[in-house]
Amino acid sequence: MARVGIARDGQGRVTGFxxxxxxxxxxxLTDAERELWxxxxxxxxxxxxxxxxxxxxxxxxxxxxxxxxxxxxxxxxLSYVLPSHLAGPSGLASWTQLLEALERIRNTARAxxxxxxxxxxxxxxxxxxxARIVRLGQED
Numbered sequence: 001m002a003r004v005g006i007a008r009d010g011q012g013r014v015t016g017f018x019x020x021x022x023x024x025x026x027x028x029l030t031d032a033e034r035e036l037w038x039x040x041x042x043x044x045x046x047x048x049x050x051x052x053x054x055x056x057x058x059x060x061x062x063x064x065x066x067x068x069x070x071x072x073x074x075x076x077x078l079s080y081v082l083p084s085h086l087a088g089p090s091g092l093a094s095w096t097q098l099l100e101a102l103e104r105i106r107n108t109a110r111a112x113x114x115x116x117x118x119x120x121x122x123x124x125x126x127x128x129x130x131a132r133i134v135r136l137g138q139e140d
Contacts, residue, residue: 029041029044031136032136032137032139035133035136035137036089036090036091036092036095036133036136036137037089037090037091038052038056038059038089039052039088039089039090057129058089058098058126058129058130058133059089061122061125061126062081062085062098062126064122065077065081065119065122065123065126066078066081066082066085068119069119072114074112074114074115076108076112076114076115077105077112077115077119080101080102080104080105081098081101081102081105083097083101084097084098084101085098085101089133091137092134092137092138095130095133095134095137096134098130099127099130099131099134102123102126102127102130103127105120105123106120106123106124106127109123
């Protein structure tokens with residue numbers, strides 16, 4: 001099995017995960033990095049990525065929303081969130097992009113008659129949790 005390690009930039013920020021000999025081990029992740037890079041945290045903890053996604057406070061509920069929007073062909077909210085959702089959360093930039101997409105859905109909800117009220121409630125909760133993760137990344 002290939003070794004998975006993390007790469008850092010010149011300022012010590014995680015830039016990705018790879019398998020190069022000079023990469024750091026996953027045990028060096030800080031709490032903020034674990035929030036910004038959940039896939040790395042799951043690897044470090046030996047958590048199955050499917051279970052990790054389902055139990056994550058943002059990714060799990062967002063997966064459920066996206067599945068519902070796909071089934072109902074709600075293209076507008078999908079067009080906002082899919083670019084950041086498909087890329088997966090990996091670092092501050094992608095979490096910030098996801099936050100902006102969720103805020104755009106919330107801010108245009110009145111113009112989206114197909115958006116169910118319960119979906120909007122989930123979006124609002126996801127904005128709060130995603131904003132918390134973004135703040136952690138900005139402080140780190």
